[in-house]
């Protein structure tokens with residue numbers, strides 16, 4: 001178990017504004033004197049970054065199966081948690097993660113409709129009792145999120161899924177966020193200034209707990 005560092009996670013669909021939320025959190029936590037380490041999933045170690053490359057792209061005419069996608073997400077997570085997140089928490093550092101396990105529950109469980117028990121088993125093998133101390137779920141309507149993501153250039157393999165995939169993913173996110181007392185939902189269907197204010201307020205309240 002970690003000493004005193006905290007693991008804070010930002011979650012949400014593409015185009016939800018996770019990048020700027022990560023920057024706000026990092027700045028706010030550093031301002032109260034903690035060392036912050038940033039991670040992203042899938043990724044964050046040499047091997048996990050290689051897995052990220054694999055899952056984000058098409059393999060010519062070879063279809064990436066939903067099972068392979070799920071297993072790769074957990075393989076990357078095992079590498080990151082054991083080699084980066086836990087050692088940093090043990091040193092008392094705070095870790096701010098751009099995505100974590102909730103992404104698998106929402107995208108693979110909701111979007112891909114993989115059986116929840118199968119995901120739960122992988123979760124137990126990979127993470128055991130480890131979970132974030134605090135999660136911010138940045139909620140965006142899928143159509144708007146995809147519009148924002150498209151504005152940045154080409155869409156990757158998962159981003160090219162149809163709207164219903166993202167609607168199922170969002171519905172699962174909202175359901176799980178509601179069940180988690182350590183998760184706050186941020187409405188990102190407002191202008192950026194209002195979103196940033198809500199993110200600042202949420203992390204400030206967590207720091208004051």
Ligand code: Z5A
Pocket residue numbers: 012013014015016017018019020041042073099100101102103104105107108148149151152158159188189190191192195
């Ligand atoms: N995935 C999975 O399936 N299972 C898993 O277990 C894990 C991941 C861990 C990772 O890709 C993919 O892997 C992701 C889920 C899947 N795929 N999909 N689809 P990624 O990390 O490269 O992609 P992402 O996490 O979705 O990143 P993103 O598209 O960059 O999202 P973002 O960070 O939230 O977006 P942003 O860069 O902050 O904002 C996007 C644009 O919108 C930007 O130009 C902003 O200026 C604009 N924006 C943001 N907020 C607003 C507001 N409020 N108004 C107007 N414009 C805004």
